[in-house]
Amino acid sequence: MNKLSTLTERQREILRFIYNEIKNSQLPPSLREIASHFGFASVGSVQDHLKALVQKGFIKISEKKSRAIEIIKENIFSIPIIGTVQAGLPTLAVENIDEYLNLDDLIFSNMDVFGLRVKGDSMINAGIMPLDLVIVRQQSVAEAGEIVVALQGEEATVKYLKKTNGQYFLEPANPKYHSIPLTSEFSIIGIVLTVIRKLGK
């Protein structure tokens, strides 16, 4: 597996610059633009670095096309997830990787998606804490059992959608709060796809 740590400091800087250019201006840089950014007097320097990045499996370059630097996402935008922990840590065994977290899918997704910062503790027993970030897919219909984002006036709440005797309820995951019948003053604006919580550092 290609690890970012196999790159030199300089190579990582170049890769980061390319990534940022693509992300910010949606346009990969030309060789001379890279040279200019790093103060190189020669394009040959850039050629060397790109050659190394290609060889180490982090980028792909189409021949005879300008700016055709493609970042190989699988090698960069993923974090190895280990299924069983071995005693051999901190040397991560490649064989233990059983899936990859691809954050890029989320970022580059074409779904109508937005993030919402959670207020309050009404979903605490579902593992959704105050200040958590929930990624929401915009949709006006939902099924019972799903965690939905409902709008009442300008107030957005995250709740379970529940159905009892044909009646829909917004149900909190906290005994402190009560279920609320889903009346016309509410509108469902999406369902929760992902919960993200950033801790230390």
Next chain:
Amino acid sequence: MNKLSTLTERQREILRFIYNEIKNSQLPPSLREIASHFGFASVGSVQDHLKALVQKGFIKISEKKSRAIEIIKENIFSIPIIGTVQAGLPTLAVENIDEYLNLDDLIFSNMDVFGLRVKGDSMINAGIMPLDLVIVRQQSVAEAGEIVVALQGEEATVKYLKKTNGQYFLEPANPKYHSIPLTSEFSIIGIVLTVIRKLGK
């Protein structure tokens, strides 16, 4: 606002092609690549269409830069995080975006980071549920209060690190379980940076 309906059939085709190229290959097409795709024998045709698209406000072109076609619209490369929800949804107001979800800081950092699938419910009151994915920074030391990943044999557990009377404990966030003194049979392999839970879809 600029409506897509002000475009002609052909102009809409061109715009869609440009959009798809950027989205799929992360590389805007050159004029001749556009011409080739539509079977134009001349670049002048493309020039005309791009000129119209610029004039109607759908794209922006940087002069003297190859492939520098930028689509003016929502930024497809990031997820807007809305602080307060307006009644106007599902049309996301740009003014409400107060921050962007940025996961690449984590990825591009020099830290040695891996993911771990959580087993068991011992941290359920800290909002860490079974099958959650925790992103862990590898390090052998931690401070009291941090959520750590400890290794006992080949078993990895996620717990709070607590200090009482100079003695360290691994403390679960679930009254069902007890605190465990941090003895030599345990080794701390990292601290939890992020908690991620994928739900629906």
Next chain:
DNA sequence: AATAATACTATACAGATGTACGGTATGTCA
């Protein structure tokens, strides 16, 4: 009927760009 916008072809050119080759210097590793 006149004008403008649309939709193309054709050609020319400066400069932007990728590519190739060679060179220097430094540090790393066996």
Next chain:
DNA sequence: TGACATACCGTACATCTGTATAGTATTATT
């Protein structure tokens, strides 16, 4: 020591690319 990777400079060149200009034909618009 020698081989090798890294990290730069310098130069040359074919071609890719944007830009400009000119022309033809069709369709809308006034």
